[in-house]
Amino acid sequence: MHKNFRKIDLIFIILSAFVLIPNGFAFENRDENEKENSVKTEHEKEKFDPGNFIFDHVSDSYEWHILSVKDFHVTIPLPVIVYSKVSGLHSFWSSKLHHGHSEYKGFCISQTESDEGKIVEIMEDGTEVKPLDFSISKNVFAVFISMGFLFWIFISIARKYENKKAPSGFQNVMEPLILFIRDSVAKPVIGEGKYEKYMPFLLTVFFFILINNLLGLVPVPPGGANVTGNLAVTGVLALFTLLVTTITGNKYYWQDIYNAPGVPLWMKIPIPLMPIIEILGLFIKPFVLMIRLFANIAAGHIIVMGFFSLIFIFGDIIPYLGYAVSPITLVFTVFMSIIEILVSFVQAYVFTLLSAIYFGMATAEHH
Amino acid sequence: MELITPGLGLVFWMVLSFSMLLYILKKFAWKPILKALKERENTIDTALKSADKAREKMEQLKADNEKTIKEAKNIRDSLLKEARQVKDKIIVEAKQKANSEATKIIADAKRKIENEKEAALDEIKNQVAGFSVEIAEKILKKKLEKTKDQKDLINKLIDEIKIN
Numbered sequence: 334m335h336k337n338f339r340k341i342d343l344i345f346i347i348l349s350a351f352v353l354i355p356n357g358f359a360f361e362n363r364d365e366n367e368k369e370n371s372v373k374t375e376h377e378k379e380k381f382d383p384g385n386f387i388f389d390h391v392s393d394s395y396e397w398h399i400l401s402v403k404d405f406h407v408t409i410p411l412p413v414i415v416y417s418k419v420s421g422l423h424s425f426w427s428s429k430l431h432h433g434h435s436e437y438k439g440f441c442i443s444q445t446e447s448d449e450g451k452i453v454e455i456m457e458d459g460t461e462v463k464p465l466d467f468s469i470s471k472n473v474f475a476v477f478i479s480m481g482f483l484f485w486i487f488i489s490i491a492r493k494y495e496n497k498k499a500p501s502g503f504q505n506v507m508e509p510l511i512l513f514i515r516d517s518v519a520k521p522v523i524g525e526g527k528y529e530k531y532m533p534f535l536l537t538v539f540f541f542i543l544i545n546n547l548l549g550l551v552p553v554p555p556g557g558a559n560v561t562g563n564l565a566v567t568g569v570l571a572l573f574t575l576l577v578t579t580i581t582g583n584k585y586y587w588q589d590i591y592n593a594p595g596v597p598l599w600m601k602i603p604i605p606l607m608p609i610i611e612i613l614g615l616f617i618k619p620f621v622l623m624i625r626l627f628a629n630i631a632a633g634h635i636i637v638m639g640f641f642s643l644i645f646i647f648g649d650i651i652p653y654l655g656y657a658v659s660p661i662t663l664v665f666t667v668f669m670s671i672i673e674i675l676v677s678f679v680q681a682y683v684f685t686l687l688s689a690i691y692f693g694m695a696t697a698e699h700h
Numbered sequence: 701m702e703l704i705t706p707g708l709g710l711v712f713w714m715v716l717s718f719s720m721l722l723y724i725l726k727k728f729a730w731k732p733i734l735k736a737l738k739e740r741e742n743t744i745d746t747a748l749k750s751a752d753k754a755r756e757k758m759e760q761l762k763a764d765n766e767k768t769i770k771e772a773k774n775i776r777d778s779l780l781k782e783a784r785q786v787k788d789k790i791i792v793e794a795k796q797k798a799n800s801e802a803t804k805i806i807a808d809a810k811r812k813i814e815n816e817k818e819a820a821l822d823e824i825k826n827q828v829a830g831f832s833v834e835i836a837e838k839i840l841k842k843k844l845e846k847t848k849d850q851k852d853l854i855n856k857l858i859d860e861i862k863i864n
Contacts, residue, residue, distance in 0.1 A: 392703060393710060414709075451707075466709040473713040480721050487729035494736035511733060532734055533726035541721065565706035569714040573722075631703065 381649050383642035391559050391634050392450060393472045395427040395442065399554060406432055409554060411474055415440060417454050417464040427468075440464070472566065475558030479544045482555075487540070514539055514685060522689040523696065531692050534577055538570060539685040546630060546677030550670060561680070562631035564623065571619035574688045579615075582695035590615065618691055622684060629680050633673045640665045 397409035410428035417423065420439065429437040436455065443453040443461055452468065453461035469477075490504050500508060514535055519528040545566075548556040560566050588594070590611040592601065600606045640662050648655025844850045 388703065393707060466707065467712055468709055469713070470707070470710060472710055473717075476714060476717050480717055483721060483725060484729075487725055487733070491729045491732040491736075494733050497736070508737075512737070515734070515737075529734075533730040534722065536730050537718075537722050537725050541718070563706075563710065564704055565710035566714050568706055569711055569718060572715075573718060 381642070381645040383639065383646060386642055386645075387635055387638040390638050391562060391631055393470045393559075393563060394450065395430065395452065395468055395470055396432065397471050397474065397554055397558075408432070409474075411471065412469045413440070413452060414467040414469065415452055415454075415464040416467065417462070419454065419456070419462070423464075471558050472560050472563055475545070475548065475555070475560045476566070478555040479541065479548060479560065482544055482548075483537075483540055510539075511536060518682075518686050518689050522686065523693040527696050528689075530581075531577070531689065534573070535685050535689055538573070538688060539681050542570070542626065542684055543677060543681040546681060547674070549630065549634065550673050550677065559631065559634050561626055562629075562634055564627050567623045567627040570626070570684070571623035574622060574691060575616070575619040577688075578618075578691045578695045581692065583698075585697060586695045618687075622687055626680055626684055629676055633669070633676055637666055637669050637673070640669065 395413055396411055399407040399409065401407065408428070410426040412424055413427050413430070414424045415422075423438055423440065425437060430440070430442060435441070440452055440454050443449060443451050445461065448461065448463060451463060452466055454464050456462055486503065486507065490507055493501070493504050515528075515532060519532055519535055522528075523531055542561055545560040549559055549561060551557060591608055593607050593611065596607050601608065643662050644655050644659045647658045840853075844853065
């Protein structure tokens with residue numbers, strides 16, 4: 334009984350850590366907003382903008398913000414690498430930009446509607462020009478961190494397998510997942526004998542998405558970045574699926590696209606209706622993969638942050654109302670975080686399963 | 701808008717890092733892991749199969765053993781039977797032999813006794829004859845002192861011979 338209580342306590346502490354740390358986040362963000370707003374108008378300085386607050390969190394940025402107390406910001410500076418057609422290649426720490434408040438070597442973070450948050454170069458005539466931006470942004474850095482985790486986890490596990498001892502430790506956590514991908518995804522969907530060559534890709538995609546989904550739920554570095562809720566990341570993953578499908582597709586796959594058998598002739602001649610649909614389908618499939626993962630993860634983050642915003646929206650009306658709402662928000666956020674853990678697994682699984690289905694279709698022998 | 705416009709830099713780094721991730725994990729993680737898993741499954745498979753085989757073999761051995769024991773028992777029984785027969789035969793033969801031997805010995809003994817008896821009788825006869833002759837001599841010496849008696853006796857003897 335006693336032991337159970339302690340377990341529950343522990344879970345509660347962990348979950349409240351999940352919730353309370355972004356609370357810290359939120360408070361300073363309000364301060365920042367207050368400050369910004371105070372610059373704009375004196376009357377609206379108490380106003381909290383949930384839209385900005387949420388999008389600041391969900392979007393990519395040039396520095397990794399940890400917390401702010403009043404005007405003191407704790408951030409991890411990240412390298413900015415830009416190539417300008419005018420002044421060439423530049424690289425400097427994002428701390429030089431002072432959180433977007435000053436310019437460095439003619440570069441600053443744009444405040445205009447179209448390029449907000451992006452680095453721009455200010456020309457002599459005062460116009461802003463977007464350089465080619467290869468900065469190690471927060472998301473890129475988060476990708477590197479997750480890569481580090483993946484290398485560390487799986488190479489150490491692989492070494493354990495080479496020792497040929499009974500499985501132990503973390504190996505036992507990962508092995509069911511690996512076997513699940515092999516026996517429940519790749520084998521039945523792609524088919525015996527053909528699935529082996531897709532296994533590395535499927536496993537990599539699965540664990541990459543999973544670890545980034547889960548890290549995204551942790552509010553402090555190395556977590557907290559919205560990697561899989563970013564179109565560029567999901568787009569690249571989908572692109573890899575498209576590439577693998579296209580490269581490994583056999584002649585039946587291409588025949589189905591250009592000259593699908595069993596389809597009435599008038600659908601191919603004179604207007605090649607079927608080929609057009611099939612070719613569109615070729616790109617729609619990975620496109621859907623990209624959108625699904627992005628939308629699910631970004632939406633999860635937005636909802637969690639939305640719940641937090643409630644505290645400050647109510648707090649703006651009457652400060653004590655904010656305190657009153659916070660326990661309810663806490664419960665909602667804990668609930669959402671648990672749902673998001675489930676979503677993390679489901680989305681990683683769905684992406685892997687659909688990729689496997691596309692590979693299976695590309696290598697199917699006959700109909 | 702920023703949320704749905706993928707950044708070029710991020711795409712570039714993502715392509716680079718994901719290709720690297722794919723390559724390195726494939727080479728150093730997935731290949732050894734999948735290979736080890738397959739090997740382990742094969743090992744378990746063959747171990748189970750060989751266990752089955754061993755069990756079959758055990759059963760066969762058991763059956764063989766039982767068969768051997770049964771055969772041994774049969775052989776023992778038949779050997780015992782044979783031995784009994786031989787024993788009986790030997791006893792019977794021994795008895796017969798003993799009987800015949802005994803009769804032979806008895807017959808021998810009888811014959812010897814007979815012979816001894818005859819020899820004894822012969823000796824007695826001879827001695828009696830000797831005694832008779834001596835007695836006769838003595839009687840004759842006394843009687844034949846007279847001539848007449850001599851003549852009579854001679855005649856009588858002659859008569860006797862004649863009769864014989």
